[in-house]
Amino acid sequence: MSDTSRDVTADAPSVHLYSDAGMPWRPVSPKLATARLIVLTAVALPVVVLAVALALLAWGGFWAAVAVALLGLAAGWWVIRRQVPAITWAEGPEELVVRRGRLFRTLVSVPYGRLQFVDVQSGPLQRRFDLATVELHTASPESGAHVPGLPTAEAEALRTRLAARGESQRAGL
Amino acid sequence: MTSVREESSVNSPQPTGPQPTGPQPSSPLPSGGWTHLHPLSPLLRGGIAFVAVVAYVLSQQLDALFGARPDDPTHGHLGWAALAVLLVLVAIVAGAWVSWRFSRYRVTASLVELRTGVVFRQHRQVPFDRIQAVDVGRPLLARLTGLSELVVQSAGGKDSHVRLAFLTDGTAQRLRDQLLALARGDDGAGTVGTVVPAAEARDVVDDAVDAQAQPRSQPGSAHPGGSLPATGGSRVVKVPNARILQAAAYSGPGLVILLAVPALAISVALGVPEMIAWLGPMTLAVGSGHLKRLTREGNFELLHEGHRLRVRHGLTDLRATTVPLHRIQAVQLSQPLPWRLTGWWRIQVNVAGAVHDDKETQTVLLPVGTLAEALRVLALVLPDVPPPTAVEAAVGAGTGSGFVVSGRGARLLDPLGWRRQGYAVAPGCLVARRGRLYRSAQFVPHARVQSLKVEQGPVQRLRGVASVRLVSTPGPVSVVVPHLDQDEALRLLDEQVLRSRHARRPV
Numbered sequence: 001m002s003d004t005s006r007d008v009t010a011d012a013p014s015v016h017l018y019s020d021a022g023m024p025w026r027p028v029s030p031k032l033a034t035a036r037l038i039v040l041t042a043v044a045l046p047v048v049v050l051a052v053a054l055a056l057l058a059w060g061g062f063w064a065a066v067a068v069a070l071l072g073l074a075a076g077w078w079v080i081r082r083q084v085p086a087i088t089w090a091e092g093p094e095e096l097v098v099r100r101g102r103l104f105r106t107l108v109s110v111p112y113g114r115l116q117f118v119d120v121q122s123g124p125l126q127r128r129f130d131l132a133t134v135e136l137h138t139a140s141p142e143s144g145a146h147v148p149g150l151p152t153a154e155a156e157a158l159r160t161r162l163a164a165r166g167e168s169q170r171a172g173l
Numbered sequence: 174m175t176s177v178r179e180e181s182s183v184n185s186p187q188p189t190g191p192q193p194t195g196p197q198p199s200s201p202l203p204s205g206g207w208t209h210l211h212p213l214s215p216l217l218r219g220g221i222a223f224v225a226v227v228a229y230v231l232s233q234q235l236d237a238l239f240g241a242r243p244d245d246p247t248h249g250h251l252g253w254a255a256l257a258v259l260l261v262l263v264a265i266v267a268g269a270w271v272s273w274r275f276s277r278y279r280v281t282a283s284l285v286e287l288r289t290g291v292v293f294r295q296h297r298q299v300p301f302d303r304i305q306a307v308d309v310g311r312p313l314l315a316r317l318t319g320l321s322e323l324v325v326q327s328a329g330g331k332d333s334h335v336r337l338a339f340l341t342d343g344t345a346q347r348l349r350d351q352l353l354a355l356a357r358g359d360d361g362a363g364t365v366g367t368v369v370p371a372a373e374a375r376d377v378v379d380d381a382v383d384a385q386a387q388p389r390s391q392p393g394s395a396h397p398g399g400s401l402p403a404t405g406g407s408r409v410v411k412v413p414n415a416r417i418l419q420a421a422a423y424s425g426p427g428l429v430i431l432l433a434v435p436a437l438a439i440s441v442a443l444g445v446p447e448m449i450a451w452l453g454p455m456t457l458a459v460g461s462g463h464l465k466r467l468t469r470e471g472n473f474e475l476l477h478e479g480h481r482l483r484v485r486h487g488l489t490d491l492r493a494t495t496v497p498l499h500r501i502q503a504v505q506l507s508q509p510l511p512w513r514l515t516g517w518w519r520i521q522v523n524v525a526g527a528v529h530d531d532k533e534t535q536t537v538l539l540p541v542g543t544l545a546e547a548l549r550v551l552a553l554v555l556p557d558v559p560p561p562t563a564v565e566a567a568v569g570a571g572t573g574s575g576f577v578v579s580g581r582g583a584r585l586l587d588p589l590g591w592r593r594q595g596y597a598v599a600p601g602c603l604v605a606r607r608g609r610l611y612r613s614a615q616f617v618p619h620a621r622v623q624s625l626k627v628e629q630g631p632v633q634r635l636r637g638v639a640s641v642r643l644v645s646t647p648g649p650v651s652v653v654v655p656h657l658d659q660d661e662a663l664r665l666l667d668e669q670v671l672r673s674r675h676a677r678r679p680v
Contacts, residue, residue: 094674103631105639109670110624113677139525139646143624169677 023090023097031129032149033084037077038125044073089147094169096136096162098145108145114138115166118159122152134158207277207288214276214339215269217314224314226265230258278337285325285352287335299327299335304356305525306495307349313489321345325352353495406478409553410539410546414471414488416517420541423511426463430456470540477553484535494535500525502621504538504554505650506547506567507613518547518567522554523648536649544568555616557601566597566606566614576606577665580658582636587656596641596654596665601676603643603669605654615652617643619669619676627666629659641665 048069055062086102095111119135126132132155135146150158271291278287286298305326315321315338322338323345340348421427433456440448471488482496502523512518520539539550544567551563565574570593572578578595579587587594594607599616606614626642633639639662643652657665 092670095670105627105629105634107627107666108624109626109666111622111670111673111677114623138623138644140623140644141647142642142644142651143626145624 023092025088025090025099027085028087028089028147028149029129029131029151030084032087032131033080035125035129035131035149036080036084040073040076040080044069044076048073084149087148091158091161096145096147098147108143110136110138110143110145111169112162112165113169114143115162118162118166120155120159122155127152132156134162136162207279209273210276210278210337211320211339211341212273213318213320215272216266217312217318217320217339226258226261230262278335280348280351280355285335287337297335299325301352301356303327304352305500306497307352307356308492308494309345309349310493311491315339316491323348406476406481406483409475409477409482409549410473410542411475412470412473412540412542416541417467417470417473419515420512420517421463421467423515423517424463424509426459428511429459430463433459470537473540475538475550482538482553484538486535486540492535496522496524496535496538498554501554502617502648503645503650503652504551504616505613506551506563507608507611508567510610512541516544517541518544520547520550521649523645523650525646551616555602555618558599558604558616562597562599562604563614563616566604566616567612569593569606570609576604577657577661579656580638580661582638582658583656586632586636586638591656594655595657598668598672603652603672605643605652607653607655615650617645617652619672621645622669622673625666625669625673627662629662638662641669643669 048066051062051065051069055066082102083100086105087098087100089096089098091097092109094113095109097107097109099105099107116137116139119137120132121135122132126149130152131149132152133146133148134150134155136143147155147158272289275291275294276287276289278285284298284300285304286296288294288296308324308326310322310324311320312322319342320339321342322336323340325335325337327334337345337348339345422431433452437449437452437456440452468488468490470486472486472491474485476483476485480498482498484492484494484496486492486494502525505521507519507521508517509519518539519537519541521536522538524536538554539547542550544564547567548560548563551558552560562574565576569576570578572595574597576595576597578593579591581591583591583594589609590607593609593612595605597604602616602618603622604614604616606612623644623646626644627639628642629639633656636656637659638656639659640656641654641662643654645652654662654665
């Protein structure tokens, strides 16, 4: 699949990183949204339950807290549902590009030659969904490019490709 | 000492293949074996505490001597108190001795390593090809005893520095020369002709020190080149201390202090305790931070030799730091508002491997200087940038000299700066500038860009603008071109990707 990146020649006058044309943009797994929703719910639900309990047992004013918590939960759901599909990434001939965010949009372009090392991380929940996060480390922690929610096999393959390209295109600091 | 070797935990930031743990008898270098640091080292490192105890005891004795003892804190048990103090001193000395016994360093064929610690052992090594710089420093206490510390900086940041504290001045200088000579073999810049002269390296700290303190004999002056004190770098800039003082007063904290001190004096005179309670700590807090900067930047001097810049600085703690030119990742000229009065500029750089706030790393190339001096320093670091572009970046606004500035959409977001903030492409590097009141201009070589970022928040999208960030290594310089027109931002991104790509290629 990544071989579609061959379509973009290195000497093209422009690479049009932000537009949908020109780069082989790929989404992350929709299961990432599910995983994130589970985390959000696991965090928010006890708060809601606690607020309900307090409202019933202690003081009626806590219903406001319940409402706020539920509202927050709903907003979180909405944001996650919109956010995850907005994460797209593409392997260019010499750089990996990650786009994310809908309200606050960012685009990071990391040249392979600048890679110091590549991390593949997977927490217990992510593992259940067979997902992993590929994190790209350059000499600057500010770069902060990571691709979350890749199927584990794909993440491994990406890591291998990145390592190989990083090696062949390595540039001195 | 041999009996403890095997269980030491190896903490090497850059493991370099198989490393024999034992000493290498086959090492071709003279200092192949393990060597101890100077015996006074632990006492100097824990210097303040030791001096404090001694001073306390002495002051007690003086009081006793003059009989001025209105209330005896020991309540008559003077003997016991003396014994306790003695025990503490003995414990300190014993601890220092053990710590000294267990701290050893050596230089092998490929790396320099240091072992420290009795309980928590540490074994640190820096391979020669990872050496960024070798610095010799002299904190105040060390200066009084004729010792120096040697810091071998490596690319892994602060935690990977090897700090040999302390060595005799001669040993430190000799070791520094030796390490620099060894490191050069793998140095990326690899200009063979510019061997950093040993004599220059030595005189950098020495003449600064000798001017004020004891002239120490140099046991290592048999080193080749030891008789050529003038070979060294040419002086680029020397900043007079008066100017540093004035510049400090012209800065934000300086103004606060200038206002706060008279106010404090008045409130003391009028006897307003509330004001004192409020102003005093504030002045102290702002003042001490500022004072630290003053002592660090005093006696500032920048020298140029081959492909390295050497910085000497420090009022009390003398430091001579090397900044290899090819390690500089980004340069920034900046001018706080009050400095407009005097036309001063400050130059800071990002250095590869440096960690922000790491005091061993020199990120200031010019603490305060005129525009002409700043341009001279800039020309050393980035010789390809034409001076008119640099001047335009420093003080200009609008689209002169090929600058692309924020669009009209940014007017509301940056009512002052929108005509100034922007970028230009100079030969070999990208120039960004921003700030109407606090002017700054950044220069990043195309090849040094770590990654590129485009950011756009909801308000920015409403105004049709986006910011482009050229990520550099950690340091004081961050390169952002804020609020370009959306299309301009994407054009910059696309073009910069290609420019950086081409610039990286020949490496």
